[in-house]
Amino acid sequence: MKFQIQPRSIAFRLIVAVLAIELLSSVLVVVLSYGYERHIHFHAFDVMLHGRADSILGAVQDANDPGDNVMLDQADLHVPPEDIYQVWDENGRLLGRSGNWKDAPDWKTDGGAPPSHPWGDYSVVSTNGHHYRMLRIQGSRTIDPGEKGGGKVRKVTVVYGSQTGHVWHIIHSAVEFYAGGSLALLLITGPLIAWLLHRGLLPLRQLAALASQVSVDSWQFAPPASARTTPELAPLTHAIESVLQRLERSFIQQKTFVSDAAHELKTAVAVQKSSLQLLNMKRRTPQEYQAGLEDSLRLESLVADMLTLARAETASSHPEKPPTADLNDCIYHVITQLETIAALRNVNIAFSDPIPDKAILNLAMPADDCRLLVSNLLLNALQHSPPGSTVEIRVTREPGLNPPLADLAIQDHGDGIPAEALPHVFDRFYRGDPSRTRNTGGTGLGLAICKAIVQQAQGGIQIASQPDPAQPAQGTTVTVRLPLAP
Amino acid sequence: MRVLIVEDEPRLAENLATALRDGPGFAVDWAEDGLAGDEFAANPCYDLIILDLMLPRLDGLGLLKRLRARRDATPVLILTAKDGADSIIQLLNAGADDYLAKPFDLGELIARAKALIRRGKGAAHPTLNTLGMEVNTLEQTVRRNGTFVDLSPTEYRILEYLIHRPRVIVSKRELLEHLYDYNWEHHSNVIEVHVSNLRKKLDAALPEADPIIETMRGRGYRLAPSFPANAEPDTEAPDDPPTESPR
Numbered sequence A: 001m002k003f004q005i006q007p008r009s010i011a012f013r014l015i016v017a018v019l020a021i022e023l024l025s026s027v028l029v030v031v032l033s034y035g036y037e038r039h040i041h042f043h044a045f046d047v048m049l050h051g052r053a054d055s056i057l058g059a060v061q062d063a064n065d066p067g068d069n070v071m072l073d074q075a076d077l078h079v080p081p082e083d084i085y086q087v088w089d090e091n092g093r094l095l096g097r098s099g100n101w102k103d104a105p106d107w108k109t110d111g112g113a114p115p116s117h118p119w120g121d122y123s124v125v126s127t128n129g130h131h132y133r134m135l136r137i138q139g140s141r142t143i144d145p146g147e148k149g150g151g152k153v154r155k156v157t158v159v160y161g162s163q164t165g166h167v168w169h170i171i172h173s174a175v176e177f178y179a180g181g182s183l184a185l186l187l188i189t190g191p192l193i194a195w196l197l198h199r200g201l202l203p204l205r206q207l208a209a210l211a212s213q214v215s216v217d218s219w220q221f222a223p224p225a226s227a228r229t230t231p232e233l234a235p236l237t238h239a240i241e242s243v244l245q246r247l248e249r250s251f252i253q254q255k256t257f258v259s260d261a262a263h264e265l266k267t268a269v270a271v272q273k274s275s276l277q278l279l280n281m282k283r284r285t286p287q288e289y290q291a292g293l294e295d296s297l298r299l300e301s302l303v304a305d306m307l308t309l310a311r312a313e314t315a316s317s318h319p320e321k322p323p324t325a326d327l328n329d330c331i332y333h334v335i336t337q338l339e340t341i342a343a344l345r346n347v348n349i350a351f352s353d354p355i356p357d358k359a360i361l362n363l364a365m366p367a368d369d370c371r372l373l374v375s376n377l378l379l380n381a382l383q384h385s386p387p388g389s390t391v392e393i394r395v396t397r398e399p400g401l402n403p404p405l406a407d408l409a410i411q412d413h414g415d416g417i418p419a420e421a422l423p424h425v426f427d428r429f430y431r432g433d434p435s436r437t438r439n440t441g442g443t444g445l446g447l448a449i450c451k452a453i454v455q456q457a458q459g460g461i462q463i464a465s466q467p468d469p470a471q472p473a474q475g476t477t478v479t480v481r482l483p484l485a486p
Numbered sequence B: 001m002r003v004l005i006v007e008d009e010p011r012l013a014e015n016l017a018t019a020l021r022d023g024p025g026f027a028v029d030w031a032e033d034g035l036a037g038d039e040f041a042a043n044p045c046y047d048l049i050i051l052d053l054m055l056p057r058l059d060g061l062g063l064l065k066r067l068r069a070r071r072d073a074t075p076v077l078i079l080t081a082k083d084g085a086d087s088i089i090q091l092l093n094a095g096a097d098d099y100l101a102k103p104f105d106l107g108e109l110i111a112r113a114k115a116l117i118r119r120g121k122g123a124a125h126p127t128l129n130t131l132g133m134e135v136n137t138l139e140q141t142v143r144r145n146g147t148f149v150d151l152s153p154t155e156y157r158i159l160e161y162l163i164h165r166p167r168v169i170v171s172k173r174e175l176l177e178h179l180y181d182y183n184w185e186h187h188s189n190v191i192e193v194h195v196s197n198l199r200k201k202l203d204a205a206l207p208e209a210d211p212i213i214e215t216m217r218g219r220g221y222r223l224a225p226s227f228p229a230n231a232e233p234d235t236e237a238p239d240d241p242p243t244e245s246p247r
Helices: A010-058 A165-200 A202-212 A225-229 A234-281 A286-313 A327-344 A367-383 A434-440 A446-456 B010-022 B034-041 B060-069 B085-093 B106-120 B153-164 B172-179 B184-205
Strands: A060-062 A070-072 A084-089 A094-097 A121-127 A130-143 A152-163 A348-352 A390-398 A405-411 A460-465 A476-483 B002-006 B027-031 B048-052 B076-080 B098-101 B127-130 B133-136 B141-144 B147-149 B213-216 B220-223
Touching: A010 A060, A010 A084, A010 A130, A010 A152, A010 A165, A060 A130, A070 A094, A130 A165, A165 A202, A202 A225, A202 A234, A225 A234, A234 A286, A234 B010, A234 B106, A286 A446, A327 A348, A327 A367, A327 A390, A327 A405, A367 A390, A367 A405, A367 A446, A367 A476, A446 A460, A446 A476, B002 B010, B002 B034, B002 B172, B010 B027, B010 B106, B027 B034, B034 B048, B034 B060, B048 B060, B048 B106, B060 B076, B060 B085, B076 B085, B076 B106, B085 B098, B098 B106, B127 B153, B133 B153, B141 B184, B147 B184, B153 B172, B153 B184, B153 B220, B172 B184, B172 B220, B184 B213
Parallel strands: A348 A390, B002 B027, B002 B048, B048 B076, B076 B098
Antiparallel strands: A060 A070, A084 A094, A084 A152, A121 A130, A130 A152, A390 A405, A405 A476, A460 A476, B127 B133, B133 B141, B141 B147, B213 B220
16 A cells, blocks of 8 residues: 655645754753753762761771670661661671661672772662662771770771662652653744744745736736845746746737738738729729739738748657758759749859768758748849849858758848848848838748748858948848758 | 828739729829828828828828828728727727728728718718709719719719819819829810810700809819809809709
8 A cells, every 4th residue: 555645835844844853852851851860869869878878887886895896886876767777897797787677688798899989889779669779888997096006997888778769759850840841842832933934935925926916918027025035035036037028028929920920811811802802893804803813822822931930830750760951952953943033033043062072961951941941042032132133152061060060151132131120030021121022022921931940950040231332232141050960 | 082092012002093993983092101101191182091000111000190190181091900999999099080901892992982081071971962963972973953964984073073162162283183193284184174074064954054163264163052042242143043952
C-alpha cells in the first residue's frame, strides 16, 4: 500500500519545522537540567553526608579498658533518626550501629581495599523500601596520647547512609518545572508563529490577488510597493511583470495581424464584389469582364500568402532525414521563373556562382521553402528596380563557423527604403509606401514570409538600404544567412 | 454632381468611379492618399466625398477632422473595413454623415451617395417638386406641367444641379465644376449649348410661361421662380399661371 503525500503549504511546513526544533530544544533543556540539578543537589548532599560521618567519627572514644580499645559513644550523637550508620575498628569489631540498621548488608568485610576517594566511597543501597546513599570513611583515634611513646593509634571505619528520596524529589520537581515551561512555550508559540506567518505572507497574497486579476482584456498589473521592495518577492514580481509584458506584446501582435488580415481580406472582397456588381450594371466589353476576373487573383494570392505564412511560422516536424536544398539550384530555378518579369521590366539579373563545388551549399531546409525565399526576395528586388538597372545575386560561404553558413545577398538599385520604414519591412502587411506597393500588386506579406522561412531554418535575415537621393543607385540589399546541412 | 473618392486601393476606386459615372451620372475625381484628398477637397466643388479610413500619409479620420475644422460642410461617406461600434461612433462624432462597411453593395453605395447629396442640398425626398417641375432623381426623369420632358444625361445633370439652387445665380464655372471632373475646362464651350437645349425642352412643356432658366450675361444662370408669391423684384411675369405641383 502506497500513501500519497499531500503537498503542504509553506506556512504549514515552516510551523511544523519551528515546533519540531522547539520540541527538540526543550527535550535537550530537560535532559541538561536533569543532569545539572542532580549534580548540584547530590554535591550538597555528599557534603552533608560527609559532615555527619565525621561527627560519627568524632563520637568514637577511648574505651578506657586494658586492651586500649575504642568505643562509640552514642549518647551525644545528634544525627537524623532516619539515617543509618555502622562503625568498626581495624580488627573488624563492630563498635556500634544505628538502631534502624536492620537488613543492610554487613559492610565490615565489604571492599577490603582502602577507599581511593578522599571523602571515602559512595554507594547506593536500598532497604526497607528506602534508598540510601552510603559513605564509607576511615579515620584514626589515638589512645592515651599522653603516655610514653605517644599512645596507640586505632583505625576506625565509619559507614554512614542517608535517605535520597527528598533529593530526588527536588530534582524531579525542578525538571518537571522546566518540562512544563517548555510545553507551555510550545503551545503558545505554535499559534503565534501561525499568526506571524499569516501576517508575514500578506504581500505574497496581495501579489497573487493582483496577478489573478490580469486577463486577456485587462493587462494592467501594478504590483504593490511591498512586493517590489521585499527581497523574496522582488524576483517573482519582476518575472510576472516581464512575462505579462511579453504576453501582451505578442497578443497585441496577433490582434494586429488578425485585424490587418481582416482589413486586407475585406478590401480584396470589396474590390471583387464591386467589380462583379459593376459587370451587372450594364453591358460590358470582354476587356472589362477580364479585368473583373483578374480581381479574383488578388484575393487568391492574398489567401495563398497568408496560408504560406501560417505554414512557414508553424514548426514542422521532419521524422525522416532532415531536408536539404541546394541553394544554387534554387537560385537558378527562380531566375528561370522570373526571367519574363525581369525582361518585361527591362531589368538584368546578375548571378555569379563563385563556388564550383555544389555539394557544399546544401542548406538544411526544404527545397520549396528555399525557392519561395529566393523568389520573394528576387521579385521584390525586380519590382523596385528602375528599368535598365541590374539586380545582383551574390552567394558567399562561411566555412569557418560551426555549423558552416552560407550568405545570400540580393541587391537592387532602386530608390531604397526610408530609414524610418526600414525596421518595419518584415512586419506583416507592412507597406513602405502603400500606393506604390499596391500598384505593384504585393500583398504586404512577402518579406514576412521570408523572415518566417529563415527563422524556421535557424538563419538570419537583414536588410540595408541607402535612400540617399544623391546616390540613388545604391538601392536595397537583403542579406540572408543560412546554416548548411552537416 | 461631383464626387471625390479618397481610396488607396486603385481597383476599388476605379470600380466606384465607374459605378458612380455609369449609374447616377456623377462626375468623379480620385485621390489615392489622405494628403492628396485634402488638396482636392480644398476646392469647394464637391457635392460628396467618399472617404476610405485606412489611407497612407493621412488617414481618413484625420482628413475628416481637417475638413470639418475648416467648416467644410460637404457630406462625407466613410468606407471602413474596421469592425466595432467604437470606431463608427468616433467617425460620426468627428463629422461623418454616413458609413459603409467593406465589402459593400454598389447599389447601396449609390443610393446612400444620392441620399447624402440630396440631404446636403436640403431635400428629403428623391422626387423634387418645385417650380412646377417634378424631377425624379431615381429614374432621372423630368415632368413639367404633367408633361414628360426627354432630356439628355448632361441636360438632366444640369437641371438636377440647378434645381437644388433655385433663384440663385449659378456661375458657369460653378456649374462646370460640379458637372465634370478635374478636366472640366475642356467642356466650357459646350455647356452653353446644353443649357440652351435644356431651356428649350423645358419651355416647350409649358409654352405660355416665361423661360425657366434665365441667362444672366457674364454672371451665370438662374432657375427662375414661376410662382408670383415668390416673385422677386427683378423677376417679372405677373400673369404667370400658378402651376400646382400636386395633380
